[in-house]
Amino acid sequence: MSSLFAILMADSEALPSLAGDPVAVEALLRAVFGVVVDEAIQKGTSASQKVCEWKEPEELKQLLDLELRSQGESQEQILERCRAVIRYSVKTGHPRFFNQLFSGLDPHALAGRIITESLNTSQYTYEIAPVFVLMEEEVLRKLRALVGWSSGDGIFCPGGSISNMYAVNLARYQRYPDCKQRGLRTLPPLALFTSKECHYSIQKGAAFLGLGTDSVRVVKADERGKMVPEDLERQIGMAEAEGAVPFLVSATSGTTVLGAFDPLEAIADVCQRHGLWLHVDAAWGGSVLLSQTHRHLLDGIQRADSVAWNPHKLLAAGLQCSALLLQDTSNLLKRCHGSQASYLFQQDKFYDVALDTGDKVVQCGRRVDCLKLWLMWKAQGDQGLERRIDQAFALARYLVEEIKKREGLELVMEPEFVNVCFWFVPPSLRGKQDSPDYHERLSKVAPMLKERMVKEGSMMIGYQPHGTRGNFFRVVVANPALTCADMDFLLNELERLGQDL
């Protein structure tokens, strides 16, 4: 027992963890928060500052001094490290960050995230997350109402890819409840259908779930990126003819690159005819349901069996906030995923254990993802969020009109959403469309400009090849703080960066 007492005696010394010293804890956290406000929130969202400060990996490693050592460091050193981490990180809340399907810093959502982190609980039982169990239910109810459902189920998942996997798993379980116990071996080959424009998580999910990527039948998309319902019908027939059993169609509301919305009514008709589960991957486009003006893009979504919707994207709720919504009222989620672990989901608790969400999911601990969205929604109301969506559409339209006015900018197509895809044609290539190496040379422009903008830190825009098209820019107009001036800046800056090409 002597070594035991030595350790416990040491208790009374100030632990480097600051544990038990509330004054020191508060001082540290206030100091770090000050750094966060100055560096990440103020400078990080200011157009007069860089969106990123590029460093080569080897140099950045040196600057960050990442190694974890035997000895701890002083508070001063820790604060210096916080500054460096923020300094060299990309500012995704910056008005020049157009690179991803998320951008901007919503202060209420951030406030919700800070509270979430300070409370640090898991969403699995009412016992340790009473507020968040009820709140998640209410937020999911609200999202379902926007889909058009007065009842149903749902859950927040760690990202849209996992929401999509959940949908696939639920659909196969509904058709073959035995597969939970017996697996896929005894089943006929299954087939699911999605368009070639769908998110890659459908393929990844099929592999992870043991179905294999071959089970994903790729349906044609039209020139605007929308699934062709006639080809869906044809593919279903082909799969059946090959002896496979169709069970699910995954339609997309807001594709990743073009921002296309699949025709849900026509797809729902096909699903209904064939008795197939309709999943709508609305991770990106779901938030459009808040806009009376634009929600027609998702007409038919109320006919889906499941919807994946990521408010961390267009609503800027913060990574991650991904809801899987279900029309089901038969407790399918719990039946499909439950395992009744007796140490966590005791049945002799003193409250209604139906409140415990843990057996709806395949995880155990689950982060609280509802508070950030709820708090933002309380602050904004439906109206504030609707206005944000409408403004994003309007700014994307403004950008499109400006692109049309300028020389050297060529739209890939008229967008129907806030993804604006276009080529920057540098001076040396203008009017040379008929030159045999035009497309090859044009496809090298976006990567070069990307390198320049990142190294200057002036803005970030994504680019990609797409089908037979060479690299083009995809500007995502999502940051709620954007104005027309930011759109003008973007185009002026591209011209400046590319003037010598």
Added chain:
Amino acid sequence: MSSLFAILMADSEALPSLAGDPVAVEALLRAVFGVVVDEAIQKGTSASQKVCEWKEPEELKQLLDLELRSQGESQEQILERCRAVIRYSVKTGHPRFFNQLFSGLDPHALAGRIITESLNTSQYTYEIAPVFVLMEEEVLRKLRALVGWSSGDGIFCPGGSISNMYAVNLARYQRYPDCKQRGLRTLPPLALFTSKECHYSIQKGAAFLGLGTDSVRVVKADERGKMVPEDLERQIGMAEAEGAVPFLVSATSGTTVLGAFDPLEAIADVCQRHGLWLHVDAAWGGSVLLSQTHRHLLDGIQRADSVAWNPHKLLAAGLQCSALLLQDTSNLLKRCHGSQASYLFQQDKFYDVALDTGDKVVQCGRRVDCLKLWLMWKAQGDQGLERRIDQAFALARYLVEEIKKREGLELVMEPEFVNVCFWFVPPSLRGKQDSPDYHERLSKVAPMLKERMVKEGSMMIGYQPHGTRGNFFRVVVANPALTCADMDFLLNELERLGQDL
């Protein structure tokens, strides 16, 4: 265009989002942070305050006014909502929270989490997460070194359940690379092995991955909860005799209820003989590797193919922080999970795209889970973290000795970890062990005491039945701020709450 311009003109008004008004943003966030410091951090970790303020679900719904409405709310209302959310939430950082495998509030880890939230990026590319891509690599390297590996691979996953699923998916892919494309249908029936004390995520994972729960062969555990290697050997033979192909053994380092450590050396011998992938679910026990005194509990872990380790548990890094570590150096993660999405993982980027981690995972967006751990580790050093582990063991030992001294407390067994399992035998049952309804009556005691402690808000301890044993308490000694006084309080409080039973 008139409606477009109307929307854009409205830009100049103050948006309720506060977007574009840095002074208002800062004021809001400083006010919320003040509430967080006072309510969640100071009161939330103070022994003189309640650990929870219990409300029945219906009453809590009323108090929280959860409904999301059309109109937004004032800043004053929002701050009041923040206070209510914190007030009615369970304080997992409180010294009386013994309920879960995580507890305590590490200020450096929380600082890291606040920075993470303020930067709000995704871990998938060096392009938008340069600091965190390099940092994750370094943290994983450090964790691997503690396992005993000088090379390897790894990734942070959204929780231990998904880390375990990753391991199962990697093991089957390594054996049958075709299954990624062709699925499980063409494979022989697969078998994986784990003990009856393993975490329920192994069963859930087998169902989710399409293997089915039948593929999980349950190996006997001894009376201390440790897997019996001889029975593992026997089960492998039985599975083979039934025509199944064994491919993975999941051993547990730190079981959920008893805190047992499977004998890894003996299990590794069995795996080696049969050519099986050895996964170690060290979600709970992995942090013991930091202690020179106690790491022998995991002797043999260096022979594993994969290890799941959750620093959000014993190290209090914050939910979620779950590392999957691999000995593999053949890029198995990327080969198994990759899909080469051209819009995100362009190969013509201006930096080394091998840095992009997105194709190692089945998610797309992925939260930054490394910073909180890295910052805490920088502040503590190996030494500070080691001391924390040693102290947890010492306090658990102190608690055990006190339990032995007191009447009416009965240990389930001598613990080898920081899970201390025991019955509280109320006065009316003392000395009545031979009474026929003793066990039935005893098993009702823990739920009753749990209800009392939660409704008083004085402490939270988990209980569960286990095998043939009726409900007993499981105290988890994990909060780094605990002292002997907290252990004394816990036992005194149980006696007080149960004196009339």
